[in-house]
Amino acid sequence: MRSVIIVFVLVLFFSCTSEKVKVYTMEDDVTILASDSLGGRETGTEGERLAAAYIQQRFEGLGLQPKGSNGYYQEFSFKPSSNPHEEAVFNASEGDSTISGRNVIGFIDNKAENTVVIGAHYDHLGMGGEGSLYREGKAIHNGADDNASGVAVLLQLAEKLSEKNNQNNYLFIAFSGEEMGLLGSNYFVKNPTIDTKKVSYMINMDMVGRLNEERTIAVHGVGTSPIFKQVLFANKDSLNIVSHESGIGPSDHTSFYLSDIPVLHFFTGQHSDYHKPSDDSEKLNYEGMQAISNYIEAIITDLNDKGKLAFRKTKNESEDVPAFKVALGVVPDYLYAGKGMRIDGVSEEKPAQKAGLLKGDVVVKLGAFETFDMMSYMKALSKFDKGQTTIVTVEREGKQLEVEVTF
Structure with a gap:
């Protein structure tokens, strides 16, 4: 109808x-x-x-x-x-x-x-x-x-x-x-x-x-x-x-x-x-x-009365993205501006879901690597190999939790 x-x-x-x-x-x-x-x-x-x-x-x-x-x-x-x-x-x-x-x-x-x-x-x-x-x-x-x-x-x-x-x-x-x-x-x-x-x-x-x-x-x-x-x-x-x-x-x-x-x-x-x-x-x-x-x-x-704006080249942020051998199986929250990487979604049957990670969790550490933002999270993730197990530290409702994740 x-x-x-x-x-x-x-x-x-x-x-x-x-x-x-x-x-x-x-x-x-x-x-x-x-x-x-x-x-x-x-x-x-x-x-x-x-x-x-x-x-x-x-x-x-x-x-x-x-x-x-x-x-x-x-x-x-x-x-x-x-x-x-x-x-x-x-x-x-x-x-x-x-x-x-x-x-x-x-x-x-x-x-x-x-x-x-x-x-x-x-x-x-x-x-x-x-x-x-x-x-x-x-x-x-x-x-x-x-x-x-x-x-x-x-x-x-x-x-x-x-x-x-x-x-x-x-x-x-x-x-x-x-x-x-x-x-x-x-x-x-x-x-x-x-x-x-x-x-x-x-x-x-x-x-x-x-x-x-x-x-x-x-x-x-x-x-x-x-x-x-x-x-x-x-x-x-x-x-x-x-x-x-x-x-x-x-x-x-x-x-x-x-x-x-x-x-x-x-x-x-x-x-x-x-x-x-x-x-x-x-x-x-x-x-x-x-x-x-x-x-x-x-x-x-x-900007109405500013005339023609000056152009400036910027660094291509995508060039800094490292190569990955593994995936956590989450959708990052690209709008999050706090410390860490906030999870906006968790994929079915992937390492994050199997470890109990939830939407809203903020990843602050992957193994020994601290994650201050999206880029440091990606760099940390690139350090792991398939089959490897590590501890992921997240903040959930004001508390820190450690969960074991196998990639």
Whole structure:
């Protein structure tokens, strides 16, 4: 029944394209984009095209100018690589294995010297496939948090910025192909529809729908411009910010950072529904999304009169990650800013579960190696071999516990 209702809503929306006054909430946008009727929005599918059409109509209704290569659309074709260590090939010859995707691009032209890019990917995993963590066969992966949430915040920002902060232009891009390897953003920076030398900075929102009770949000790319840290913490209001310097990460901001553009990426953390069919619209924290939208708007306002921001290269934090021979079998809490590594989830039949470790435990020591943060935890884990037994020290409810773990 829910799917039938969403189809009706989509039909109603597309039949009323001349209506400019209807107000859409972020929950409206997420509910439509994460509906079963869009089939998981996999790049190259009918569901992706329906999602793109919805975003295009929303852009038009908000008064954004088309800034793609074909109206609001920037289409790209590629041939996926069968080797996970090789990139997909753009503009491959037409054939059975060629896939076409489309970015959706709208523009607020304030006749300013510089432009701010605001992006979020709208594609997802379709019926599952290699990226899915679901092990019970094919099912629609609706991707409400990943990343209908980011698109919903993008659309609200487009509405807000249409009437303020006019010392910059604003380019809004809903990317496709992110789940297949940042393809849409990669294609855009290589085939831009504006002069990217005049882009001041880029904001990316990917998975911003699950703000936790501690109101913690991770912000990546803080080191990519000298001004970012000051502005981020001056405008945080009731949010708790976990900042990361690097401009490199598994989302679309990376494509812009590699083109020497300052970037900020906003992320509320992984969860048990990540890349599963259960990532549905009713599980999102819409009040939290509003707080994040307000936060990003405040940052943009603060930067309104700062001109073109200086770019700074950052250390690629992923290069420091050591190789592992073993796994503890836990999902780390990437938003945790305290001492140690807090466990956000425990995998079935893995060493952590067999040893009795629980969600919420904070690992402070692996054998003889203290773990002060995520990096020291990973370095400690890399010291162990399969079959080895050690003592893991955790903090649980204010007390320290020692458990024996066999890898």
